[in-house]
Amino acid sequence: MASTFSFDIVSDFDRQELVNAVDQTNRQIGSRYDLKDTKTTVELGEDTITVNTDSEFTLDAVHGILNEKAASRKLSLKIFEFGKVDSASGNRVRQEIKLKKGIDQEIAKKITKLIRDEFKKIQSSIQGDAVRVTAKSKDDLQQVIQRIKQEDFPIALQFTNYR
Structure with missing residues (x-):
């Protein structure tokens, strides 16, 4: 002994669970009435998640969906480090979310x-x-x-x- x-x-964090959470977030954005026509994208990179949407209001809604999907997949919300909100082309906003590891x-x-x-x-x-x-x-x-x-x-x- x-x-x-x-x-x-x-x-x-479990990378596959994060991939699933981001996929579910994108699916829900496509089906939600208030987000359907915003052309919102949530893209998972190597160590960041990039959210591109048309206003800070829809960005807050995307944060809520992403947090909900991550929590339901047993991912800690402490892995997300939300960056500053940047303005993108065409009156849109973009935000980088760093993944802490x-x-x-x-x-x-x-x-x-x-x-x-x-x-x-x-x-x-x-x-x-x-x-x-x-x-x-x-x-x-x-x-x-x-x-x-x-x-x-x-x-x-x-x-x-x-x-």
Whole structure:
């Protein structure tokens, strides 16, 4: 049996679920009466979603639909970072929505400090865009997971490689 147990804290999302959410958003935009004639497009790029529509009012409606579809597919709304609204050609507006993935250094340091301050027997280390947590007891790791879930970080966190 292993002498130490560990898990990783990561910030990621299921790409296929996001593709499905964007497809459902486009389908609903095409069928909704108030959005039907706006020529609104929602395009998924590598690490952004681009919304192109005719007014900020319809942009807000598209945000609502996208958030609803993402939440119904079990995607955290914290993965969306809404950019500023730009005016496009022909009295239209465009907005880029960045997709947040990975834990940046500042948040990783906050997580490791929280673990170090509250749990003396547990080690945590930053490994790229993830945080590895190790301990001798699985019960201690469960307590860390519960404590981190209580904290409200600005990114979506998942716990992987639990062994």
